[in-house]
Amino acid sequence: INGEYKAAINKKADVVVDVGACAGEFGAYIYDKAGIIYALEPYSKHFDELESNVSEFNLTKIKPYKLALSNYNGEGALVIGSRGAHRLVLGEGSDKTEKVQVKTLASFMKDERIDHIDILKIDIENGEDKVFTALDFKDVANKISFIIGEHAGNIVSDALRSNGFSFVDTPRGFIAERIV
16 A cells, blocks of 8 residues: 555565465565465464455465464464554463464475575564574575565664675665675
C-alpha cells in the first residue's frame, strides 16, 4: 500500500523467501515475477489465512510454512499483538503467547535444499537482528542476493555489512544487496 516493497519488483525473483508472510500480501505482490515463494508465518491465525489464500486463489508458487526465524533452532513463544505485530520472545512470554517452531535461516535453507535466495523479504517486528546475527548466518549470507525489510537498526546494518552486503535505510525499512 505504501510502496515499501517497490524496490524488490525489478529484481530477479526465481527464489523468494518471505519471512513474516502474514496472509501472503508480499507473495501476491511479487507472484507474477517469482519462480517459487517460501512464505514463513508462525502465528496460527495468519498462517490459516495464508493457506486459505494460497488455496482459494490457486497460488501454486507459494509454499507456506508455519515457522518463525531467529538465531536458534527449537521452540519459542510468539507474543500476540495487533495484526502483523507479533514478536518472538525467549521463555514462556505472557498469557497472550503461542508456542511456535523456530529455525535459523541457514537451517531452513538446508532443510528445504535452497541453494540461493534471489529476494529475502523480512518483517518480523524487531526480530531481524537475531536472524542476521545467528552463528550460522555467515554460512548462507553469500547465497542471498537482495534483502528488503523493516525494523533494521544498527545491529542489522552492521551484521549485513560484515557479511558482504551494501545497506541502505529507506523511509519504511531497509534494503541490503550482495556486493559482487
